[in-house]
Amino acid sequence: DVKVTQSSRYLVKRTGEKVFLECVQDMDHENMFWYRQDPGLGLRLIYFSYDVKMKEKGDIPEGYSVSREKKERFSLILESASTNQTSMYLCASSSPGQGEKLFFGSGTQLSVL
Amino acid sequence: KNEVEQSPQNLTAQEGEFITINCSYSVGISALHWLQQHPGGGIVSLFMLSSGKKKHGRLIATINIQEKHSSLHITASHPRDSAVYICAVSTNFGNEKLTFGTGTRLTIIP
Numbered sequence: 348d349v350k351v352t353q354s355s356r357y358l359v360k361r362t363g364e365k366v367f368l369e370c371v372q373d374m375d376h377e378n379m380f381w382y383r384q385d386p387g388l389g390l391r392l393i394y395f396s397y398d399v400k401m402k403e404k405g406d407i408p409e410g411y412s413v414s415r416e417k418k419e420r421f422s423l424i425l426e427s428a429s430t431n432q433t434s435m436y437l438c439a440s441s442s443p444g445q446g447e448k449l450f451f452g453s454g455t456q457l458s459v460l
Numbered sequence: 461k462n463e464v465e466q467s468p469q470n471l472t473a474q475e476g477e478f479i480t481i482n483c484s485y486s487v488g489i490s491a492l493h494w495l496q497q498h499p500g501g502g503i504v505s506l507f508m509l510s511s512g513k514k515k516h517g518r519l520i521a522t523i524n525i526q527e528k529h530s531s532l533h534i535t536a537s538h539p540r541d542s543a544v545y546i547c548a549v550s551t552n553f554g555n556e557k558l559t560f561g562t563g564t565r566l567t568i569i570p
Contacts, residue, residue, distance in 0.1 A: 388562065389464075389560040389561055389562040389563060390548075390558075390560040392557060392558070405557070435501055437501070437503065439503075448505045449493065449495075449505050451495075451502065451503035452502075453500070453501055454502065454503075456501070
């Protein structure tokens with residue numbers, strides 16, 4: 348069974364902390380994505396990566412960075428967490444090509460206090 | 461104005477009813493996705509389509525490219541269909557950078 352695994356289901360951090368969210372996929376997918384989901388706003392793309400060590404900014408990259416050192420792992424980093432980064436974070440992966448199916452992780456609900 | 465608009469935002473129906481959820485978009489697309497999100501957060505991809513119609517079990521998705529509109533239908537709805545249904549469009553060939561609607565919350569009452 349194909350899988351996208353996010354390291355934590357719930358996370359509580361303090362303002363100013365450095366936060367790492369990890370995502371691992373076992374499908375050998377080239378593309379990986381980080382989204383955040385907020386009520387009334389839908390999913391918004393933070394960063395995506397189409398290959399190892401490659402990354403591109405999404406719609407809301409401010410305050411975030413990413414790392415993709417290995418094909419299966421895509422990390423989202425909050426350098427200095429702020430309360431407005433409290434959100435549900437979702438990782439996804441896919442293969443390139445026209446309209447290939449997306450596979451999502453189960454999400455990490457991050458609360459920044 | 462969002463590039464992807466869904467209607468209705470919330471829908472409550474009795475078990476067995478035929479359900480229709482609509483999605484309109486304002487940009488040229490390469491594909492449209494329908495996703496299902498159950499309470500707890502996990503998202504499952506239901507359909508990806510770029511023309512015509514697709515069917516999987518009790519779910520049917522249609523798209524009209526000229527009218528920039530797609531519908532998701534559920535026949536013989538069941539309480540386990542209760543979820544948020546999300547429409548998303550791909551605007552770039554070759555990758556999956558999606559623009560998402562805000563979702564339709566469906567509740568099926570037994």
